[in-house]
Amino acid sequence: MNPDLLINIARLKEAGLDLELQLGKDWFARWQAEDPDLEFAGPGSLTVQVHLERLGHEILVRGHLQGNLNLLCSRCLIRFDYPVQSDFDLLLAPESEYLTEEEEELSPADLDRDFYTGETVNLESILREQVLLTLPLKPLCAEACKGLCPRCGADLNQEPCRCPREASTSPFVTQKNIKS
Incomplete structure (x- = not known):
């Protein structure tokens, strides 16, 4: 865990706390080491602006992230840069005040709340x-x-597939010759 991203609540003054962070190769490498199932092809580069503000016992986290993530195309498996831009608002409440052993129905406002x-x-x-x-x-x-050929693996974006065409194995192939 990056100690710069662990914010002591006592640091939050009346005006709040503004942070600008560069999340690069090291941050993504650490994340991938902790979660091997993460589907990034390689590190990205993100700039994040975060404002933290105390609202009584709760903390409002407002942020904006922007940059590129390196992803694998789900069809042809090549790496590509995916542009990212997102704003977020999150209300953090003390875990001890809100979480109970009893089951209760959540309100729509509860869905935007997380806990510290x-x-x-x-x-x-x-x-x-x-x-x-x-x-x-x-x-x-x-x-x-266009993805990859399921038989030979050729990248159909680069070249046509050279696989021989086989007769269809569809159960409806016999109905092809029926005229209406």
Whole structure:
């Protein structure tokens, strides 16, 4: 964990605390070491502006992240830079005041609330969550990406497939000749 991203609540003055962070190769390498299933192809480069402000016992975290992430295309498996720009607002409440053993229904406002423990706020986990929220479900290098041939693996964006065409194995192939 990056100690610069562990914020002591006592540092939050009345005007709040403004931070500008550069998240680069080292930050992404540490994240990938902790989470090997992370699907980044390589490190990205993000600039993050964060404002933390006390609201009684709660802490408002407002931020903006911008930069590029290096992703793998889900169709052709090439690396590409994916531009990222996102604003976020998060309300942090003391875990001890809100979490109970009882089940209770959450209100829509509760869904924008997260929790902190003790006298520190862990910005690392907040920033990781915000980065993950910016990722597309199926990263594509281009909307028109043709992907790879399922038989020979040829990149169909670069060259046509040379695989021999086989007769269809569809159960409906016999209906092809029926005329209506």
